[in-house]
Amino acid sequence: MPDSRTYIDIHVLQTVPPSNLNRDDAGSPKQAIYGGARRARVSSQAWKRATRLAFDDELHIPRRTLGTRTKRIATLLATRLADRTGLDNEAAARLGNALLAHDLNIKPGRKAEETAYLLFVGHNQIDAIVDLVADRATELAALADDALTKTVADLPVRAQLATKHPIDVALFGRMVADIPTLNVDAATQVAHALSVHPVEIEFDYYTAVDDEKTRDDDAGAAMIGTVEFTSATLYRFATLNVQHLAQNLENDQEAALAAARAFLRAFVTSMPTGHQNTFAHRTVPSLVSYLVRTDQPVNLVSAFEQPIRSRDGIAAKAVVRLAEELNHTSTAWGLTPLAKATVYDPASNLTAISPNNRGANATSLEQAFGTPQVLEEAIDSVLNAVAPRLGERTPR
Template sequence: MTDRRTYIDIHILQTVPPSNLNRDDAGSPKQAVYGGARRARVSSQAWKRATRKAFKDELGIPADQLGTRTKRVSTLLASRLAERTGLDGEAATRLSNALLTHDLDIKPGKKAAESAYLLFFGRAQLDAIVDLVADRATELTALADDALAKAVADLPIRAQLTVKHPIDVALFGRMVADIPSLNVDAATQVAHALSVHPVEIEFDYYTAVDDEKTPEEDAGAAMIGTVEFTSATLYRFATLDVQHLARNLDQDPEATVAALRAFLRAFVTSMPTGHQNTFAHRTVPSVVSYVVRGDQPVNLVSAFESPIRSRDGIAAKAAVRLAEELNRTSTVWGLTPLAVASVYDPASAAVASSRNGPEADPASAVQAFGAARSLDDAIDATIAAVRPRLDGSTTPR
């Protein structure tokens, strides 16, 4: 497999209605100042979690092919030991603790059955640990504590967590400060989503009525409160290092392609769930552009450093700005993409161009984004552009 650099940048414009996708410690929608204007913000962590969930919820990938982030690694391992070997719960827990304590030195947490920190790992990796002791589990649990620790001392427990990473661990990485050898460098970077225009925080004053009150009783509400919200057209960006992902997946081209396909769809279709029952905010993007590069990732947020101010729609104008910035990175900086595959409406982008004045080029969107495609077609085209670079052959510019 080739070591040449290959990146897939994902650029998304997505409009959400009144919502509170991602709130701060005071319950307010997260914000940031950019270009001298206050913007709506959704943290990268919030969208990465939504993306991880989308692998299972939207793509149908079996849970045993995915990772889990938990403090209960010992409990999960004990459950698998009991299932495979027939050990009772107490014996399985004792063997699990012995395996994890010796080679991994996973420190206990404040609560029973929990470690001191979250560990992100694959369920199949736990099964690989079980494989090491399954045929002699009963024999091991019959030993005294000191003898058990000595008996498992030479087992490569740690090694099972450093290979055969599931898609989400390979993509998003893992950091274990106390055990650096377990760290996995992420293959993807996700930016905080920002609104392309200024926003103001608004307040929804709500009341709840007691259904069992009689007309003769106090007619007032049983509960009152407020919830803060914004509405915004967001620019979302992520980039994926294809070769790094391949290394995290043990240089398996087919596993790498499967992971790429899963991420390209899940990142686009996922949505953070903050206050979702209150606002029903789930929308689909107005623009999705996959840009394959062989030089470096390029975040195009500079297109919106000057905030868009409009009374007749923002999304189409944002698409023109994004297209112009993508073109500018090629003409000015020489960062020409290897391939571009996009989902957008050329007609609305052309109308927005005409409204931006004579200096705007109505064809800029088509020039930058290429022919408009369906999401499935755009993903297929992106995979087709990347696959030869995994196989070591030449990808035409």
């Protein structure tokens, strides 16, 4: 097969109301300076976690095909061993620790039930480790410590974590500094979300009243406090290396397409949960554009290097800016997408534009994004474009 690159770029414009999606160590909404202006920021880690949670919570992907990032792999393994073999909890924990200690050299953490670091591991991979000893678990559990350690030393525990990766490990990668052979290069890159306009942090002063106080008691609040927030129209970007995803999934093309579909949907529909009960900030994007590229991923954040300043709406202007930047990358740099599919409403995006410019902007939107589609149609469209290329090899 010839060398080939195939990327799916995801561009999202999304407006959120007063919120604190992702806070720093002082509790303030995260920010960044870009284009000389202070912007709202949501870290890539926050949105990747929201995406991972959406696989289970919203898309109902079977748990056995997903992973978990935890310091409690020993506890998980012991629980699976007890469930499968009938060992009591103490014997299962002893056998599980013996399995992890030799081949993986996973050291205990500060707490008895934890290991020293987080490990991103598939539920199916934990089951595969259990499979190594399930038929003789009772026999192994009866051995003395030294004999048990020697007996399990030759079992390929590490190999179970190096194959048959769950889709979220295949997508987001895994780094284990102590065991480089377990590292998995991510098939996705996710940018920090930035507001397309300047922001100021505001403060919500709140009070809580003691319901059991009577009129004769003092009139003060039982608790007072403040929470910081911003509101913003965010530009979000991610890219998916389709061939690399397939390689991480052992070249199972059907699994790769299923994982790509899950990511394309979950990334755009998920939302970080910071202070969600306080602000009820969950919205849907005003634009989602999927672009299939065969040259390189292209982050279009430069469309907003000059911040949008407006008193009559920002999202519509941001859509036009994004279209202009996409058209510019195609004409000036020759970075023309192989395929495109976009969810947007041309009519609503033109209402905030000067009537004198609407014709030109309508043409620009159509040229950049094509005919509007609904979300599932857009996802089907880009997957149909990349499916024939999945069998091709990505150059290193």
